[in-house]
Amino acid sequence: MGLPKFARLKGVHEELSCNLYVANCGPAVGLTLDCIASAFSAYGTVKGVYPADESGCRVIVSYYDESSAQSALKALDKNPCHDLGGRFLHIRYSVERPPCQVRDPDTVQVSLKASEMNIPGIYLIHDFVSAQEEEQLLAAVDARPWHNLAKRRVQHYGYEFCYDIRNVNTQQKLGDLPSFVECIIEKIPLFRKLHEAADISLDQLTVNEYPAGVGLSPHIDTHSAFEGSIYSLSLSGSCIMEFRASVGDRYMNNSDYSSNYARKAIYLPPRSMLLLSGEGRYAWQHYIPHHKVDMVKDTVIRRGSRRVSFTFRKVRKGPCKCDYPQFCDSQQVKQEIGSY
Incomplete structure (x- = not known):
């Protein structure tokens, strides 16, 4: 059973996206997904927060619009986030990969x-x-x-x-x-x-x-x-x-x-x-x-x-x-x- 597929972009000046790849952030470092969503909602309406991989210390924060993602990146990248205990975050834009059209035979509704x-x-x-x-x-x-x-x-x-x-x-x-x-x-x-x-x-x-x-x-x-x-x-x-x-x-x-x-x-x-x-x-x-x-x-x-x-x-x-x-x-x- 897989995670949503996102690709991390290399730099902040590359393609804008509604999605942010956020490192040093997640359940493995004591932060719940709801807590992360609350902190990032200060910059716009958060569509969802998802684990970026199995590590538990990297997440994808998804907004409804690119301007909210851009504001959050500028404010929080490499800066302490007061609402997340002063943790320093490392943020890049992320784009969602196209979903696979072939149904995974191991999945069940x-x-x-x-x-x-x-x-x-x-x-x-x-x-x-x-x-x-x-x-x-x-x-x-x-x-x-x-x-x-x-x-x-x-x-x-x-x-x-x-x-x-x-x-x-x-x-x-x-x-x-x-x-x-x-x-x-x-x-x-x-x-x-x-x-x-x-x-x-x-x-x-x-x-x-x-x-x-x-x-x-x-x-x-x-x-x-x-x-x-x-x-x-x-x-x-x-x-x-x-x-x-x-x-x-x-x-x-x-x-x-x-x-x-x-x-x-x-x-x-x-x-x-x-x-x-x-x-x-x-x-x-x-x-x-x-x-x-x-x-x-x-x-x-x-x-x-x-x-x-x-x-x-x-x-x-x-x-x-x-x-x-x-x-x-x-x-x-x-x-x-x-x-x-």
């Missing part, structure tokens, strides 16, 4: 609402917790020990999830869910208007911390491990979650696929809660691409330094009897036994 994906059983509520609650939740888990995996850190509550067998040991309960998640649990009934799954009592929590660029491999949560509904709260950082189903499955639209899979994607902003239930939970794989930069509706969004997810589930005490046997480990085992 990213939805902002779950209804846009048209996958039954998937719902998303924005601002599920407040900014203050987010801060308190992050402080609570950071005060507790983390378990290190290969690329991320985790905490388990209620029951431990065993990654080697992708299941839980129901005979070893760790205890009740921690009190600091009560602000989340009490809001679960908000989903009752969307799905009856909100009535399920949740007893297992996995907290995952994803560093920038780290994703999650495609998988379906083990049917025999958990009841149908899975709730995942995103904190601190955003990401794109993709869903896929094999070509030929009756659970996908054959006109909407890439390679051998139907693919859908949704943007998960901080403080949003995602519900996976029914077909979306049982029949579609979900995963997080390993990207540092995501393209959402033609907007470039750089992932934060960390994303922390709180995933709530209900541990299953018996075999799964869902309507999706081809994906169900409980029913596949039963079929294998019956074939002898």
